Amino acid sequence: MSNEFNIKNIAKLASINLSEEEQNSLSNDLSIILEHVNALSDLKLDSQQQEIFIHPLEKELELQEDEVVESLTHDEAISNAPESKDGKFVVPPSME
């Protein structure tokens, strides 16, 4: 596992702005995390025996019927929005 990463690219993907200082400190933190995770590669795993089907829950997935259940009203749904207009949530301009 490589410890190399591009902090600027990660910030871009997360749509956040980082100062030089923040970039340095977060790079340090991330390096420590990656090193920690790298410990996994020391495990001797026999890929023949392990099922590559890892999930934290052993429970089987339950499905629900296709029947409508009323939930939030329009006013409730929008009540916490810092800004709204014509029934829509309004956020700063963002486009791909």
Add this chain to the structure above:
Amino acid sequence: MSLKPTIGIETHIELNTNTKMFCRCAVVDTDEPNISLCPTCIGLPGALPVPNKKAIEFITLLALSTGCEITSKGMFHRKNYFYPDLPKNYQISQFDLPVGLNGELEIVIGENNDYIQIERVHMEEDTGKSSHSGSGRIESATSTALDFNRSGVPLVEIVTKPVISSSKQAVAYIEELRQLSIDLNISEGRLEKGNLRFDANISVAPEDSTELGTKVEIKNMNSLRSLERAIDYEIQRQSKALEGGVEIVQETRHWDENKEITSTMRSKEGSADYRYFSDPDLPNMFLSDEFIKEVETLMPLLPKVQREELMTTGLSLSQSNILSKSDDWIKKLYVKVFDQTKDSVSSYNWITGELQGQMRKANIDVLPKWFNDNYLSEIIELIKSNKISFTSAKIILNEILTTETTPSKVAEQKNLFQENDSEKISEMINQIIKENQDIVDRIKSGEDKLVGFLVGQLMKQSNGSVNPGMAKELLLKELEG
């Protein structure tokens, strides 16, 4: 340099379930924003997703109908990206264990068929809809407004292998997939409503190259027409670049419907950028043999099989293809009329040509209640037995579409039955000859064309009731004699 294009298509089909994929909010078709929401589909903290059983049935049905291998042990993944129409900051999707793998779909172009290989069929959820205010141009918007009614609506994504070689094949593929989803009853299949949305991955490489060129993804094609034009434009753009020695950049381009060009949207994110990981909120999904068998019982007659059956009635592949992609009532009407007349060509021509043409002209969407399936057969039989002319048949059809009556009643009332009695016709011919002696003289002196004039006179005097073929034959005999 001889170049060849290679195209792969990703299609999203919106399923016509009552409720959303991971919550029980109603799937709504309305302009009224944010009226069908709950904590799950607007990503409030603590809300947990539970998959919709019907949606899983539908995707399994689609995967089976395209001959996919079903992944009996599957799972959901989180696809992480940040955009306001995705309130959780990840989309629940499937990564390496999609519901279906390695299928194929038959397409038809004219009298030829071909198979498009399908790489995968996976389940995911739709995003909300964003609109940008300001001058109308996305670049100069001052704010973004969000409607989450669509957020969480079940979407099936079908990805083809890069095997499509032209815009025509791409269009035929989407047409087939659309019809399949309608016949499976898993989607309305309405392109204008966004029920089917597609992106195309296009690359161009030298004809003899074994490797594919750099692929460019085209988005925002919302009709078959724009799909065709966008692909043609992009193939041309890339070919020109390669011929001019310019390198193609891997990117996502946007189809501009008005300018009819593609333009750079963003450089393409790699799959690693989405940081897929299994969704800890959703346990593994097992599709049991029992479940699959149950879904198989829902399988309708697939378009491919419909075409094969229609061809046994004597229709060509292209005719069968057109019928297989027609509304259900048209398919049923054809089968009925063919059963009665055993005349595939007439049945096909009357239904897809005259009947649908007249209905369009008169703005009729559904056949009137009184319109008996036997009426078309009756009209076809009347023409074949020379009792009415083709022109009269059209008049009759028009009448029975707009008035509660029957073909024979109309023929009777409008005096459209052809006179096939040669004695009666001869009588009329003698009368015409008497009245047009000068014309007869000119015919006799070589002006053959004027025979048509006399037949016309005869048709006029008989109100079109004379069988014109018979009339001409008898007239010629009379003139010779």
